[in-house]
Amino acid sequence: MPGQPMRAVAAQVMLAVEQGRSLSQCLPPALNRLPETDRPALQAQCFGTCRWFYQLDGELQGRLKKPLKPADRVIHHLMLVALFQLRHSERASYAVLNETVEACRALDKPHLTGLVNAILRAAEREGPPGVTSDYLRFAHPPWMVEKLRHNWPDDWQSILEANNTQAPMTLRVNARRFTRQAYLDLLGDAGIEARPTPFAPHGLQLETPVPVERLPYFADGAVSVQDEAAQLCTTLLDLAPGQRVLDACAAPGGKTCAILEACEDLSEVVAIDESADRLPRIEENLTRLDLTATVQQADAAQTDDWWDGQAFDRILLDVPCSATGVIRRHPDIKLLRRESDIVPLAGIQLGLLNALWQTLRPGGRLVYATCSVFPQENHRIIRRFLKQTDQAVLLAPDLPWGRDTEAGRQLLPTPQSHDGFFYAVLEKSEQ
Template identity: 80%
Template sequence: NLPWFEDGAVSVQDEAAQLCTTLMDLLPGQRVLDACAAPGGKTCAILESCADLSEVIAIDESEDRLPRVQENLDRLDLSANLLQADAADIEQWWDGQAFDRILLDVPCSATGVIRRHPDIKLLRRESDIVPLAGIQLGLLNAMWSILKPGGRLVYATCSVFPQENHRIIQRFLKQQEHAQLVPIEAGWGLDMDAGRNLLPDPNSHDGFFYAVLEKPDA
């Protein structure tokens, strides 16, 4: 019901989620991957924040949610290549061409959006966290393998739990000795040594976590 929404004049996205494009250092000519992309808000933000990207690929495992990405692209008159696939199963979908930039917004406990979805307090269990952490680390290692030397990967969750956030990055850095953690110099969030964590603000934004990793040229 927002005026001009269907005409593509505006989009609705949480303040914390919008920060992803400020961390990706997008430049014309880059090949960009948005992993776990549905419903496509960040995909569209990527395309709007940098003109003349070489290619943007958006992946989601959910057959039901992927059409929402296309709906958002169509509404904003944007274009990306959409793939239904498990991003971690790169043999299933990857064409062998590495990416300059990857946004990895992993499946998580979603505890950061609890102000908008209070049912999370009833639906989540402590036993959920360990399996989720395994999925998150697996996705991170898979995406790292298809990132170009000199490329940048932004890891994101809408969780407030360290097991899904900076501890995942710490575990990853122990496995990938050549990965470089890029400090996030910003006035928002809390410095977690391996990334920054935004806690939910009732008057502003959801809870979110970001970390930036770069692959050396050599």
């Protein structure tokens, strides 16, 4: 419906997320419905409401005498968006109330304007309620709080707090074009403050995020936006000229491009991904950075469908996972992920590892990666694989980052630093 007020659109986006669609799916078309000047605010409202959903929803349910009818569910989300602004933004409360009532009418629910007005006025007058549980305090689903508490008894609170912070903007300097210091100087000339990342050799973290159009020579392939933890894959692959490299589950192509930038004379880089919709993103990144790879749509686990029988020297296997290490960048994960997802994901992960191991040459190296903080998807997968695979040797490189799990390195999400990530390095013995 064209011409709707921004917060009405935000409520519809939130309803779509509750129904199982990700922000990356439903936010772009919603942004296109609004004038360009309103788009940053819509994105902030949707991201913020997802980030604090469990806290806001707990408050709203306490204020509602009975749930709204299913047909009026969009108004529940409209009030959540308003509560987000009352609790977590500097928007004037009278403007929030007035605009929310107007949006209620725009959503063809004029009969609910009195209820919306009364609830939000009470919320403004009384302030936030006392928090009685950890999942409300940390604004995460109860199952996730409990699983983190069990898996990380000394770190669970800091993980939850990190998930609720704004992720920094981190760049990967294209080593074919610039040294890190040279690009840091260019940023300084452009009035953009940044500092080198401590672990990724080509990383720069900005003090404040900026539109990519402001980054010097971005369109010409000077840099890419990529978290420091994701950049570390190239340091583990031990790349050398002449190698044939596979990037499995490659979309959107950030790691494919990082591999090509890290070593200029690789014989071939093959990038495969199951999603036809995401392949164009790989091609766009390659084109902007003036890089070349063999891009294929395929289920990596079905090697008979895509593998030509020529073994790979190096494989990067960044498996589908719960994405619980990148919640601060994708807060809708809190609403979309279910505890029941973890066991099937672990099955997919082990299946991919078993299938791709057959395509690795003896003496070759496979780097297993996830953006998860759950051991069930990380070091426990590696232990299971090592038990059943005679030729697999776990390498334990001496690294200045992450926790040693004795079956790989675990990075936990850290405010003003890297995301949560897991890496394990496996070598195929010649025996």
